[in-house]
Amino acid sequence: MIDIATRVWNHKWKIDPIVRSLIDTDFYKLLMCQSVFRNRPDTQVTFSLINRSTHVPLAHLIDEGELREQLDHIRTLSLTRGESTWMRGNTFYGKRQMFTPAFMDWFEQLRLPPYHLERVGDQYELTFEGAWPEVMLWEIPALAVIMELRSRAVLRDMGRFELQVLYARAMTRVWEKVERLRPLEGLRLADFGTRRRHSFLWQDWCVQALREGLGANFTGTSNCLIAKNRDLEAIGTNAHELPMVYAALAEGDAALAAAPYEVLADWHEEHEGNLRIILPDTYGTEGFLAHAPDWLAGWTGIRIDSGDPATGAETAIRWWRDRGEDPREKLVIFSDGLDVDVIETLHRQFADRVRVSFGWGTMLTNDFRGLVEDDRLAPFSLVCKAVSANGRATVKLSDNPNKAMGPEAEIARYKRVFGVGGQVPVEVVV
Template sequence: MVDIATRVYDHRWKIDPIVRSLVDTDFYKLLMCQSVFRNHRDTQVTFSLINRSKQIRLAELIDEGELREQLDHVRSLSLSRGESTWLRGNTFYGKRQMFRPDFMEWFEGMRLPPYELEKRDGQYELTFEGNWPEVMLWEIPALAVLMELRSRRVQSTMGKFELQVLYARAMTKLWEKVEKLRPYDVRIADFGTRRRHSFLWQDWCVQAMQEGLGDKFVGTSNCLIAMRRDIEAIGTNAHELPMIYSALADSDEELHRAPYQVLADWQEEHEGNLLIILPDTYGTEGFLRDAPDWLASWTGIRIDSGDPAAGAETAINWWKSRGEDPREKLVIFSDGLDVDKIIDLQKRFQGRVKISFGWGTKLTNDFRGLVKDDALAPFSLVCKAISANGRPTVKLSDNPAKAMGPAEEIARYKRVFGVGAQETIAVEV
């Protein structure tokens, strides 16, 4: 097992680049990328970094030269032969050759496109523009680079023994969570790549979950760790797809159909696999109210904003209204989870639906309370598509605190999708 504290103390850039591979990313990005490559490869998209935690002034913490060096390193990466073989030949979700030969040929020759980096008001403005399949692959490595550079900056003044104690405390903290979960019949996957403390720490957390929870730990969203640890790569789709499809719509009618067209394309792409609905991009209640009947037969729903219990109850009622048995459906909880919330949701819904948890930041970056001024506490950093073919994107969410887009477009989308009053909930990382 890697001595993380020693590696942090002795950091050598070439030994420990923050992003080590193009598959050091979340599985859902590759699944979405293949669908986008097939259906919208020439769509021009802009992604932008958004720091929701304004009090974390990243441009004052992170050296611009170091940031550029890490980003330039990511641009130099290409698939290795072993990575390509794993993607081409491995079985994912029971399906061999999940990734088509034409997509793999493109991916094997792909390099990430250029980036634009500026400083403004203590923050970095980091943007990526280009063909959708290329720029979308910047999201996860860009977030990983910034999160880990912040961790390295805070730890740069710490001594060797101080670092050993820090990681011992963090390991104990995670292990206590694992022990608390053991009595429950949970299914948990690691969803923590995008806001991890570091790659080495995420890898340690995955190994701890494997040993501590056994079969209750079902896999990781991180493809590189899944490949190296020979465990399941977990993921389906994300808000990016309906946001961009909707931005491309030419009328209110097309806009209203766009989230369902996403899932029609997804169903065709994956031939009956990976049928998980993410309904909250423009409000879960409206999405389910107007959903075509064929969506009710899908495997399940992922709940990623708003009150998770209320979201699950809404899904259960919808399935019942469409003649489906909720006990045969899967609900994946993935927003702001920590151990107590996982246990509460498990107790409430066990026997009513099948349950799974995508545990993110508080699995792979819970250093809260471990250093002075809580300087290693996780914060809310995202990288989102902000335009498609020159048109702004919009996200409403089930929590207005997560909404994004120009005010006039937000108002239009609320009208088109029939979104009424929403409860604002503090955003948890």
């Protein structure tokens, strides 16, 4: 097992690469990339870094030159022979050759496109522009670099023993969470913590702790590199990015209203079983389900990623029943702002009514709250989103108005088209 504190202490080289592999990313990015490569390869998009936690002054904490070095290094990466073999030959979700030869031929030649970085006040403006299949693969490594450089900045002046004690306390915290989760009968839990992790080494340690502590109740990790290295299941389906871009490309209100279902129709052609998971909240869960075509009720499950999670689960159960489906045979995946208290509560509330699973993210792989003076290592909300497609602004409404994004006029239009009324704000912590 790697001595993380010693590695942190030794971060004195000119560049110690944070991202060392193109598959140090979430599995759903690769699945979505293949879908985009097949269906919308020529769409031009812009992704942008968005720091929702503006009290964290990233441009004061992170040296611009160091940030550029890390981003430039990512642009030198290409798929290794072992990584290609894993993707071409491994079984994912019970399916061999999940990734087509055409997609793999393209991916093996890929180098990530250029970026634009500019300091604006105490924040960084970081954007990526180009063909959708290429640009979308910047999202996760860009977040990983920013998050870990912030961690390094906070830890830089700590002594070796101080670092040992810090990580001992953080490890104890993770293990105490594991011990609380053990008694939950039938628990299904996966690591979803790549996007806002403390560091790659820390995420890898957390995954190993869950594997040992939870045994078969730990179902895998969203991180492809860790899944490959640790012989674990790679977990993930699709995300808000797809309906956001499809909607931006829609001509007129009728096409806009149909866009989220067009996304899933394309997905339906490519995937089956546990990969058929609906993410309904991009433009409001209630409206999405009310107008959903009947064939979607036959999908395996629903992922709940915003708003009150219990309300979302109840909405899903009611929808399945109204469509003649047995909720006990359906899967509900909770993935928003989870920590042990919430996991315990939701599991006990729904485990005998649906098949429940949890995608545990930031509070697994970046919970250093209260462990450093002034709480300078506390997790914060950083995202990298598609903000335009073919020159048109994207919009996300969510079930939580605090997560809405896009120009005000377009947000108003989308609310009208999708019939989104009053919403209850929920604090966005991570």
